[in-house]
Amino acid sequence: IRMLFENGANIKSRDKYGQAPLLHAMHNRREGTTDMLLKYGAGPQLKDDNGPNLLSRAAEYGRIAIFHRLLNLLRRRADANLPDSHGRTPFMWAALEGHEEVTRLLLSGVN
Template sequence: MAAGRGHDAIVKLLIEKGASVNLKKAPGYPLVIAASNNRKAVVKVLLEKGADSNARRDDSTTSLHIAVMRGCSDIVSMLLNKGADTDLGDNTGTTPLHTAVWKKHCKITQLLLERGAAVGSRDSYGRTALDIAMTHGSQRSLSLCLKHAKINAQDCQPLHPAISLNKTAVVRWLLENGADINRKDSRGQTPLLYAMLEAHDHLVELLLLYDVDPDAERYDGLTPLKLASEINREDWAQKLRAKRDKHKYRSHSLHSTS
């Protein structure tokens, strides 16, 4: 009760009298209760007295989850300074970073990212913080996630969702910052093939400015060049054939000099 009502002096007295800072009683750990009610002074006392910053509620949320949800950046900072784990997921795999991005708490998003929160962590729906930023986050949150994302890491594949969502500026940023333009998704589709199938002509034209593979096969053998022919896009087919010739010339030159 004292933790939730912000009575830090009473909390101190209770601790001095032997009360445990990590005793879980309904409705939860003292630290979680204090964070839930934005009681900064109480949070400070509890952390100084050894409260576990990673203690979980029944739904696996931590004090950090709660503080992020409430938008309490000061409490978030205190918890991080005491070792709160930025990547602990709740029972749906949602991390504090997922929540910060979803709630558009940009200051907290930046705090978490600066402390090493993983942009590529996925919740139980398969979404990363970057995915959420593209669909529900603010432009600032998206920029922060892009800046900290390892765009070619195994657990990060932002080009395909950016194309699906028709996010031209994001696609351009990813390409300019070295995203693998020929990386395939789970169905074997490259970003170019994906853009062609989605009928995002402007994105196809953008991707064609880069070193795309015209013969990269999907699981069923479909390639960008084959698709261009099937849908009667001779303009794309011409550019793709030129890229194929360029690839062949480059390969021949490499073999000739080796």
């Protein structure tokens, strides 16, 4: 993956379903790949063509390890209250799906 991006691969490219590599990595619990994609410029606000952004997806799926990795980004530049194209925030997704730890993190004011 590193070689692809060092040679000009588009970090925000999409597959035929409109999903970016970062969303696939997060969904499939590929923490190392997620870290690398974030390092090369994929942002936590990146949305797929269906609307949800990475924060919303991490909250929806309860990806605690990835959520912790995003905390530093959230503190520096990302908005944890940014709604997706359906109007749902990461907090709403976490609460809807019953992911208590993610909900607590968001309530503690990660941004």
